[in-house]
Amino acid sequence: MSLNDLFTEIILDHYQHPHNHGVIGKPTFSSRGFNESCGDDIQVSLLLQNGVIADAKFSGAGCSISQASASIMTDLVKGKSVDEAKKLAEKFYEMVKGNEGDFGEELGDAVALQGVSKFPVRVKCATLAWHTLEESFPKDPDLRRDKSADKK
Amino acid sequence: MMRNDIKKDFPIFAKWESMGKPLIYLDSAATTQKPQHVISTLDEYYSKFNANVHRGNYELSQLATDMYEEARTKVAHFINAPKPESIIFTRNATESLNLIAYAWGLNNLHKGDEIILSEMEHHSNLVPWHIISRHTGIVLKFIKLNSDFQLDLESLKQNLSPRTKAVSVVHVSNVLGTINPVKEIVRIAHEAGAIAIIDGAQSAPHMPVDVQDIGCDFYAFSGHKMCGPTGIGGLYGRYELLEEMEPFLGGGEMINEVFPTTSNYAKPPYKFEAGTPDIAGAIGLKAAIEYLEKIGMQNVEDYEIELGNHAAKRLGSIEGIHIFRPRTTGTGVVSFTIDNVHPHDISTILDSAGVAIRAGHHCAQPLMRKLQVQSTARASFYIYNDESDVEVLAGALEKAAAIFKPRKKADVVK
Secondary structure (H helix, E strand, O other): OHHHHHHHHHHHHHOOOOOOEEEOOOOOOEEEEEOOOOOOOEEEEEEOOEEEEEEEEEEEEEHHHHHHHHHHHHHHHOOHHHHHHHHHHHHHHHHHOOOOOOOOOHHHHHHHHHHHHHHHHHHHOHHHHHHHHHHHHHOOOOHHHHHHHHHO | OOOOHHHHOOOHHHHHHHHHOOOEEEEEOOOOOOOHHHHHHHHHHHHHHHOOOOOOOOOEEEHHHHHHHHHHHHHHHHHHOOHHHHHEEEEHHHHHHHHHHHHHHHHOOOOOOOEEOOOOOOOOHOOHHHHHHHHOEEEEEEEEEEOOOOOOOOHHHHHHHOOOEEEEEOEEEOOOOOOOHHHHHHHHHHHOOOOEEEOOOOOOOOOOHHHHOOOOEEEEEEEEEOOOOOEEEEEEHHHHHHHHOOOOOOOOOOEEEOOOEEEOOOOOOOHHHHOOOHHHHHHHHHHHHHHHHOOOOOHHHHHHHHHHHHHHHHHHOOEEEEEOOOOOOOOOOOEEEEEEEEEEEEEHHHHHHOOOOOOEEOOOOOHHHHOOOOOEEEEEOOOOOHHHHHHHHHHHHHHHHHHHOOOOOOOOOO
């Protein structure tokens, strides 16, 4: 296991210059996640419009892996429905667990986190943002749609 | 003087060396490695002497009982407790502190009573009191930390009131390495009519401890942080206080007579040792104490302070490092952050160089907030470490700082 597999240029760039950093004023869904073992603390907020995630932001503090993962994730889920975002999360978990497969097409920049699979203690860092995203979704599928669209 | 071949006493180092991955273990504040003497003692106990204690009317059980009680005597001697019966075997310092909170606190504290803790406490001396506070409505107050990472005893005095029932503080901080003036703290607590509780998890392994000289009512410690097995720890309690207290857990061994609806209890320490104890653990702890006493606890303390000071000085030369350690009273614990590098990333980079440290909040979240950090990296040294370990650590930290050197935003490649 080489450190270069973990701290890739893309990861370091997202860590030092994160995308979508901040909080959405009136989010449709939001959630907060912790990594108890290292103290990472992340908030994810989402704005749903016409059934798709129109905006996604994250805030909080954490290591390079958790922060870069959140930056990449918020880029990826924009324009996706909740169910599509959940599928992406599943795909992401498969990748960082070290499962074989071609993840590039769906996961984009997140493929830069593939090296995490060789560092088992860091898998939790990479998945924190994705778990927090999933936590923000209501369990009831009806509530996952954009209600404002129904009224029109 | 410290022998320079201590590492050879701990088989884990030779094992990793033989695998081509030399281990530089700097996480002894979490748990220490185990010397061969302890490992062999456990093996011997299970191979030759295993039986339940205080129950069997046969030779083997008597042998096991004798060994278990000899361990209690050894522990009492190690911290200069007035008699073996004032030592209760527990799982660890956490359980010892919970025992005090439940068995003493729940039965002696009432709404509005006050307990004074400090701003540098481990969660194990915070959360049990939070639980008791929810049951009883007691108020928790805190001794402040000063800018040199030491406790401000003036704030202890200011916190005292007629409702102060206990002062419970850590002897040595697991994050800062600060050695607190516990003798003085105990004196102040007693003058105010409060009992004094000392969390010795980070002092028993690292320095001579004399509970009678400190004067405390309770002293809690863990075996696994002082070369002993995991799963064994202890609590010293002033015997009269132990006699007055209600039990903690109920079950076998802690009773005199049991009837369908009532029971009466054995004398301390047995009143607090329900169920089959960690017999092998206690005997292993005795072996650990034998090992440490052979080296000499004053030697251990002197060596660690010197190594800690050396490490703080060497690491201090790294650009962007911030060290959280008092100028004068630090032990072998060195906590730090490095600008632009998260402690968890530091830990991974060190791990790849074979250096094991702890990164995180060290079970001291309120202290992290006080220090205005989310987490720190912590190198904690013990008798098997030396200056060469400090060099490897420093080199790896310099590498970490280089990897995370701030860079311009890359062109977005999609």
